[in-house]
Amino acid sequence: MTKEIKIAEAPPGFEGQGFFATKLEQVIGLARANSIWPLPFATSCCGIEFMATMASNYDLARFGSERMSFSPRQADLLLVAGTIAKKMGPVLKQVYLQMAEPRWVLSMGACASSGGIFDTYSVLQGIDKVIPVDVYIPGCPPRPEQVIDGLMKIQELVKHESLRRRNSPQYKALLTSYGIE
Amino acid sequence: MSAITNEFLLERLNQEFGAKVISAELPYGMLSIVIDPSVIVDMLKWLHEDKILKFRFLTDICGSHYPDLKDKELCVIYHLQSMENNIRLRIKAFLPVSNPEIQTATSVYSSANWMERETYDYYGVIFKGHPNLKRILNVDEMDYFPLRKEYPLEDATRTDKEDQYFGR
Numbered sequence: 001m002t003k004e005i006k007i008a009e010a011p012p013g014f015e016g017q018g019f020f021a022t023k024l025e026q027v028i029g030l031a032r033a034n035s036i037w038p039l040p041f042a043t044s045c046c047g048i049e050f051m052a053t054m055a056s057n058y059d060l061a062r063f064g065s066e067r068m069s070f071s072p073r074q075a076d077l078l079l080v081a082g083t084i085a086k087k088m089g090p091v092l093k094q095v096y097l098q099m100a101e102p103r104w105v106l107s108m109g110a111c112a113s114s115g116g117i118f119d120t121y122s123v124l125q126g127i128d129k130v131i132p133v134d135v136y137i138p139g140c141p142p143r144p145e146q147v148i149d150g151l152m153k154i155q156e157l158v159k160h161e162s163l164r165r166r167n168s169p170q171y172k173a174l175l176t177s178y179g180i181e
Numbered sequence: 182m183s184a185i186t187n188e189f190l191l192e193r194l195n196q197e198f199g200a201k202v203i204s205a206e207l208p209y210g211m212l213s214i215v216i217d218p219s220v221i222v223d224m225l226k227w228l229h230e231d232k233i234l235k236f237r238f239l240t241d242i243c244g245s246h247y248p249d250l251k252d253k254e255l256c257v258i259y260h261l262q263s264m265e266n267n268i269r270l271r272i273k274a275f276l277p278v279s280n281p282e283i284q285t286a287t288s289v290y291s292s293a294n295w296m297e298r299e300t301y302d303y304y305g306v307i308f309k310g311h312p313n314l315k316r317i318l319n320v321d322e323m324d325y326f327p328l329r330k331e332y333p334l335e336d337a338t339r340t341d342k343e344d345q346y347f348g349r
Binding site: 120 | 318319323327332335
């Protein structure tokens, strides 16, 4: 087995014999981006497509998301896949609240993003009505390639996020707009 | 083969309830009667306890809305089955939308509990005497009955879809 192993690129910095100097923010971003633990909140067919993404063919583990976290306490990424009924809205919000900062949200598929074809009295017209969303994946359901693309977009966000972002007044204002303290 | 026939069943119902059975028809071979809503519990009890008929199974209770039928806008539909006789019966009771009240069937069939809650949830039919008449499927805060034809099926609260993209 002489397969070349690809490792994450080092962030920009100063390198010399025996030392490497860079910003702490970037090191942390690098570490976080390559070890995202997603919490799959799957309610319907998008969940099935997500299972394919996790399984060996598409292998989400290559992106550091080996471990699905079924506890919100140990999750970094809330991955909402499927139709969210209005009655499910408060449950979803509670799961989001139980996650520790920093946390990201990925909305997978038309239903989670906008209600999709279910433009009706019982369905939440997009999860961004109850929680803030970082990345939306279109599709009904999206192909695993799209899910991987979405996760890589999340990785980019994570990698370049300022360590101070979660304490910023803008972020607090965003949460307040959702009624989250 | 049914052990008893639709004709026999209808004859028995007419004997017992007379003019309270308003009309009867046989769509696809299933006896379907329209009754006066006031006798519903008596009729269900009688069908349940009759020595021959033995309608012991309540398949379904559902609602329907006919906005054009004056004072008969709402309809509660009961589906019964007699397992022993292998025969089914559909009972319809029409109610005015201004006062949609009917007696609960929970005293005869315990399974009517959730079915009546669902019918209440979607059509606003008040089942008098029901032990726990509240919404079962929709959010508790909902302030209308979504399957009545007076409401648009689309979510009226949404703000993100522009009419021009949806041909409206």
